[in-house]
Amino acid sequence: MAATENGKKTASPEEEHPRKAFGYAAKDTSGVLYPFAFSRRNTGDNDVTIKILYCGICHSDLHSIKNEWNNTTYPIIPGHEIVGVITEVGSKVHNLKVGDKAGVGCMVNSCRSCYSCKQHFENYCAAGPILTYSSLDVDGTITYGGYSDMIVVDQDFVIHFPENMPLDRGAPLLCAGITVYAPMKYHGLNEPGKHLGVVGLGGLGHVAVKFGKAFGMKVTVISTSPRKQKEAIERLGADAFIVSKDREQMTAAMGTMDGIINTVSAVHDISALLFLLKSSGKMVMVGVPDKPLELSVSPLIGGGKVIAGSCIGGIKDTQEMIDFAAKHNVLADIELVDADYVNKAMERLAKADVRYRFVIDVGNTLPMENGKKMASPEEEHPRKAFGYAAKDVSGVLYPFAFSRRNTGDNDVTIKILYCGICHSDLHSIKNEWNKTTYPIIPGHEIVGVITEVGSKVHNLKVGDKAGVGCMVNSCRSCYSCKQHFENYCAAEPIYTYNSLDVDGTITYGGYSDMIVVDQDFVIHFPENMPLDRGAPLLCAGITVYAPMKYHGLNEPGKHLGVVGLGGLGHVAVKLGKAFGMKVTVISTSPNKQKEAIERLGADAFIVSKDREQMTAAMGTMDGIINTVSAVHDISALLFLLKSSGKMVMVGIPENPLELSVSPLIGGGKVIAGSSIGGIKDTQEMIDFAAKHNVLADIELVDADYVNKAMERLAKADVRYRFVIDIGNTLRAA
Numbered sequence: 001m002a003a004t005e006n007g008k009k010t011a012s013p014e015e016e017h018p019r020k021a022f023g024y025a026a027k028d029t030s031g032v033l034y035p036f037a038f039s040r041r042n043t044g045d046n047d048v049t050i051k052i053l054y055c056g057i058c059h060s061d062l063h064s065i066k067n068e069w070n071n072t073t074y075p076i077i078p079g080h081e082i083v084g085v086i087t088e089v090g091s092k093v094h095n096l097k098v099g100d101k102a103g104v105g106c107m108v109n110s111c112r113s114c115y116s117c118k119q120h121f122e123n124y125c126a127a128g129p130i131l132t133y134s135s136l137d138v139d140g141t142i143t144y145g146g147y148s149d150m151i152v153v154d155q156d157f158v159i160h161f162p163e164n165m166p167l168d169r170g171a172p173l174l175c176a177g178i179t180v181y182a183p184m185k186y187h188g189l190n191e192p193g194k195h196l197g198v199v200g201l202g203g204l205g206h207v208a209v210k211f212g213k214a215f216g217m218k219v220t221v222i223s224t225s226p227r228k229q230k231e232a233i234e235r236l237g238a239d240a241f242i243v244s245k246d247r248e249q250m251t252a253a254m255g256t257m258d259g260i261i262n263t264v265s266a267v268h269d270i271s272a273l274l275f276l277l278k279s280s281g282k283m284v285m286v287g288v289p290d291k292p293l294e295l296s297v298s299p300l301i302g303g304g305k306v307i308a309g310s311c312i313g314g315i316k317d318t319q320e321m322i323d324f325a326a327k328h329n330v331l332a333d334i335e336l337v338d339a340d341y342v343n344k345a346m347e348r349l350a351k352a353d354v355r356y357r358f359v360i361d362v363g364n365t366l367p368m369e370n371g372k373k374m375a376s377p378e379e380e381h382p383r384k385a386f387g388y389a390a391k392d393v394s395g396v397l398y399p400f401a402f403s404r405r406n407t408g409d410n411d412v413t414i415k416i417l418y419c420g421i422c423h424s425d426l427h428s429i430k431n432e433w434n435k436t437t438y439p440i441i442p443g444h445e446i447v448g449v450i451t452e453v454g455s456k457v458h459n460l461k462v463g464d465k466a467g468v469g470c471m472v473n474s475c476r477s478c479y480s481c482k483q484h485f486e487n488y489c490a491a492e493p494i495y496t497y498n499s500l501d502v503d504g505t506i507t508y509g510g511y512s513d514m515i516v517v518d519q520d521f522v523i524h525f526p527e528n529m530p531l532d533r534g535a536p537l538l539c540a541g542i543t544v545y546a547p548m549k550y551h552g553l554n555e556p557g558k559h560l561g562v563v564g565l566g567g568l569g570h571v572a573v574k575l576g577k578a579f580g581m582k583v584t585v586i587s588t589s590p591n592k593q594k595e596a597i598e599r600l601g602a603d604a605f606i607v608s609k610d611r612e613q614m615t616a617a618m619g620t621m622d623g624i625i626n627t628v629s630a631v632h633d634i635s636a637l638l639f640l641l642k643s644s645g646k647m648v649m650v651g652i653p654e655n656p657l658e659l660s661v662s663p664l665i666g667g668g669k670v671i672a673g674s675s676i677g678g679i680k681d682t683q684e685m686i687d688f689a690a691k692h693n694v695l696a697d698i699e700l701v702d703a704d705y706v707n708k709a710m711e712r713l714a715k716a717d718v719r720y721r722f723v724i725d726i727g728n729t730l731r732a733a
């Protein structure tokens, strides 16, 4: 499929990923791993395809599947200690051939042009290396790791494994091994006869001991657990062992070590460790405690000692490390587990109950998963669709070919005719709320015509006009959902875009030609409602309608204040008038007065900075809908309310507001918040709006104007809503 946008074609990630693959993925912060069918790209000219045989379980995998570092994209397939056999090579691949044993560590690409990359330190790439999983790949897809049957990787990031190295025990070297090898190399802690301290005896520490011995050094383990002494010396080959809490042992070892590799990632006393160093000795930190450590400077200054940090290592050094390890028989001590043991392994790893690394026997146990197979989102999404997507935080929207699921029994397929541009769309495409998954297709003010209905759909039929607002599903069983407040679903509703759908895919919004939605989240549009001007009601309309309904601000004769006259405010004015209320607009801009009264039908207008006007209106309003999302003076607004009056906040300022409690207490007033509305109320709102001719004031734009519209929206240069004419102007070839 090609887009006509300047004759250019953007292939979707799914088009570029035609090869079926299978693995274990976590779907949410529970971190539980499920069997997961997905896809990989074809072997490109510079690519190597590897059939995965073993994958180590790193502590980073555990952090990532639970999103403990706040950078996880679900679904996530972890694993960056990958080894296997090459099954295919691209036409430009040199030095690697089919049948070779090969490994992939923490990175699968980098910018290749920054200062660090040019020095073979891709691990310190200024743009951030492309990590082996949960990272944005160059083709716009999210990378999937090694808990899977195969992987396709650029040749420059593939490590060749010598034939004599056992692959299972070699796998952990790709992360744990290089993490300790690189600092030993760059800090001169690889010279025979030198004395190395290794702090902590886990996945990293036990490999550091082995490398130290292979370099011909004296190695002392420093640990909190006396019972690890026998193991450290007899099994791992350390020369000595110090219990870090034993003052006598620590004192005896003062000034004896040339360097220390510190693998501890808990908060601990580093000053005590510095005393173990000789003068000019170096301690390199490779674990990351989640809180800052206390550093007494005196043991650092006395003796000219150094504290350094180090993070994994570059690809060249990783190859060198593997070759060295093969030659000197440096291997991780592992517990080999079946693929279906992976959740249990994670539980044990969280309790440090492993000696010293779990490695998954992918080759022998992954494809055997009880013969069961989950359908992949891509298999479930066979229908080609087309829209506009942002690929990164620039927020620029590009023509984008993608796919939607078939119409399920409870589904309705809608050919989209119009979609409003909401301010949330702008925030989301630029990832201003830090929860955007790229590529993102925004749009949650969607209207169109139904083209297909599932066998269990009632009340909706082909040819009906229909809309989709901010949500496409919810848990349906929590307290809020049972009361028709899906908008307050305890599990969070599934939003129309950029949300994890029930089938494990990310939802795509209405800047697109069609959408498939469960019937319970589809709004029926009455025949007499203009679809273009009705679209914005699905977000802006329900956002002000719901609080008016639930706070009694919908009764004839009452006096409503509307603060802010944008996309939300102008609809609030119209709904207020339709309810038969007196409506006063409160705004910072005197130049909006004529418009508010003559065009929108407001009864009065107050300039919020005009003290005389504000004083004259004190105690006159039954309620206020406050749509402002900038920081502003809410206490002054409270004075406008009658006693027991209510102000409902529907905009979200990004900083807290100052609240003087006195105007709240004096008069028993209420401040409330409200977020969009439930599906039942949205249908009620649309029916009410159709009956009373409440419609948004819009500027209808062509699909290819969307980036310009976003620019203007950012400057509030729109009166009052952009709506994209999808049906007439969005074209896929």
Ligand SMILES: [Zn+2]
Binding pocket: 058, 059, 060, 061, 080, 106, 175, 176
């Ligand atoms: Zn790791």
Ligand SMILES: [Zn+2]
Binding pocket: 110, 111, 112, 113, 114, 115, 116, 117, 122, 124, 125, 126, 127, 128
């Ligand atoms: Zn770089």
Ligand SMILES: [Zn+2]
Binding pocket: 422, 423, 424, 425, 444, 470, 539, 540
């Ligand atoms: Zn919205």
Ligand SMILES: [Zn+2]
Binding pocket: 474, 475, 476, 477, 478, 479, 480, 481, 486, 488, 489, 490, 491, 492
């Ligand atoms: Zn719910």
